Amino acid sequence: MVGKGALIECIESPLVKRVDVIVRKHLSIKHEKIREHIHQNFLDFDSLKESFTDIDACFYCVGISSLGLSESQYREITLDYTVAAANLLVKQSPNCVFCFVSGTGTDSSAKGKVMWARVKGEAENHLLSLPFKAAYMLRPGFIQPMKGVQSKTRLYRFFYVLLAPLFPIIKMLARPYITTTEAMGKAMIQLTLKGYPKPWLSTRDINKAAEVA
Numbered sequence: 001m002v003g004k005g006a007l008i009e010c011i012e013s014p015l016v017k018r019v020d021v022i023v024r025k026h027l028s029i030k031h032e033k034i035r036e037h038i039h040q041n042f043l044d045f046d047s048l049k050e051s052f053t054d055i056d057a058c059f060y061c062v063g064i065s066s067l068g069l070s071e072s073q074y075r076e077i078t079l080d081y082t083v084a085a086a087n088l089l090v091k092q093s094p095n096c097v098f099c100f101v102s103g104t105g106t107d108s109s110a111k112g113k114v115m116w117a118r119v120k121g122e123a124e125n126h127l128l129s130l131p132f133k134a135a136y137m138l139r140p141g142f143i144q145p146m147k148g149v150q151s152k153t154r155l156y157r158f159f160y161v162l163l164a165p166l167f168p169i170i171k172m173l174a175r176p177y178i179t180t181t182e183a184m185g186k187a188m189i190q191l192t193l194k195g196y197p198k199p200w201l202s203t204r205d206i207n208k209a210a211e212v213a
Contacts, residue, residue: 001145002101003061004029005181006188010059013189020051042081045088052092057192059185060085061101066116075119082123090130097134097195099188100127104141104177104203128199136191140184141177141203176204183210 010016011031020035021027022045027036037051042062045052062081066074082100089096102120110121124137187206190213201209 002063002140002143002181002184003059005146006059006061006185007034009182009185009189015189015193020055022048022051043076043084045085049088049092052089055089055093055096057097057099057188058085058089058093059099059101059188063101071115071119074116078116078119079123079126083126086127086130090132094131095133097136097192098127098130098132099136099138099191100124101184102137102139104139106137106139108200124200134191134195135199136188136196137200138184138187138206139200139202140179140206142179143184144178144180146180146182176202179203179206179210183207186210186213189213 007019007021007027007029010019011029011033016033018035019033020037022037022039024038024040026038027034035051037048039045039048060082062077062085064074064077086098089098100123102124103116105114105117106124107114107117107121108124110118110125112118112121127135127137183206187201187209190209191201194212196205196209198205
């Protein structure tokens with residue numbers, strides 16, 4: 001959901017020249033800016049070295065809900081995939097800005113009792129230890145899908161449809177905790193161009209960066 005939202009913003013932005021998109025199946029979006037790379041093994045990206053070279057920014061939006069998953073399953077997708085991509089990217093494009101979609105409540109100590117928060121924390125810590133030009137951890141709370149974007153998680157889609165009529169009220173009551181897929185994409189472009197005073201961005205920070213953009 002966030003990845004498609006970010007892709008739409010990149011397509012619409014005159015500041016973005018090209019987008020290399022790594023996916024397991026063909027995109028529903030076609031555009032002259034997009035270079036699509038079909039790739040199945042997210043633990044090994046060596047065959048894509050050329051596409052990882054001279055990249056200005058990585059908008060890393062790979063993720064999954066922890067609902068129904070064991071820690072090992074969640075760890076592979078959330079941590080191992082991230083490490084594999086980032087380790088190759090920092091070699092091929094050390095001047096890259098890495099934007100990682102994390103989440104509110106992520107445990108920076110990586111030692112807490114909440115499984116998903118602990119694993120997300122490990123992923124964040126690894127990224128921040130790498131010598132990228134900069135790395136930003138985006139920690140959104142509730143994300144409202146925009147511009148026709150939908151969540152791949154069926155349960156989430158149900159709640160988005162259910163809550164859609166209430167979004168204006170929810171925004172008024174909980175504005176600091178709500179962002180949109182549009183704001184996420186705009187914020188990542190802004191982070192690439194102008195940076196931010198700190199590496200961890202709360203929902204409020206994400207919205208602020210998007211507004212500046």
